[in-house]
Amino acid sequence: MVDTSPIAVALLVLSGFGAGFVDAVAGGGGLLTLPALLAAGLPPHLALATNKGQAVSGAISSAAGYARRGFVDWGRAPVAFALGFVGSILGALAQLAVRPSVLRPVVIALLVASAVVVAWPRKTTAREPLAHAAVWGAVVALTLGAYDGFFGPGVGTMLLVAFVLIYGDPLTHASGNAKVVNLASNIAAFALFAWRGNILWGLALPMAAANFAGAWTGAHVAIRRGDRFIRLVVLAVVAALVVKLASDLRSP
Secondary structure, eight states, X not given: XXXXXXXXXXXXXXXXXXXXXXXXXXXXXXXXHHHHHHHTTOOHHHHHHHHHHHXXXXXXXHHHHHHHTTOSOTTTHHHHHHHHHHHHHXXXXXXXXXXXXXXXXXXXXXXXXXXXXXXXXXXXXXXXXXXXXXXXXXXXXXXXXXXXXXXXXXXXXXXXXXXXHHHOOOHHHHHHHHHHXXXXXXXXXXXXXXXXXXXXXXXXXXHHHHHHHHHHHHHHHHHHHOHHHHXXXXXXXXXHHHHHHHHHHHXX
């Protein structure tokens, strides 16, 4: 039975704000909202869909914040958005038929790798991109877009690290460019789940408002504080996600 008491809704709204803030800085806000929705009694498929219903507003807010400050590469953005959108539709369709737990071991490995990359000392100024960077970037947008539509937690962190590795983006720019793919994947999954009637709007709407506010705050703090702040938040989120997902693997 879904708990819609005022206290439960207030806790969900609080988790929405925190998720928006964390997602805007480093990704991983699903670590807060998915467990909160499950704890409120939602079945997994409704929790995943409702999570997208509340997350899309934060994705719009944070992407707009980075774009206004010039941290989005508009030459790459259209292709990244399109591939993230298509990938998310494919992932969301698969999620409707397949349990997402099969991806958790892969996610743990990717998050550990992300933590190593982010923690490794290096210059954060722009450098030369990898050979065939556009191809690698397209693969990442499509693949992680699909993962976001299918399950989601940690995708923002993985996108951020991928853009550092592929394009040589400083962390603030990588975070802004990651938001383009994340926005596309959220819109696509949201549209599909809404069409299928899997979103509980009574919970999604107040959480969405809080997520929007959290994302606006997080984007402005990240831009003002710079790469060092983003690195610290990324490491904290990665560590928390690894612990959470590893704990889930031990559960029946």
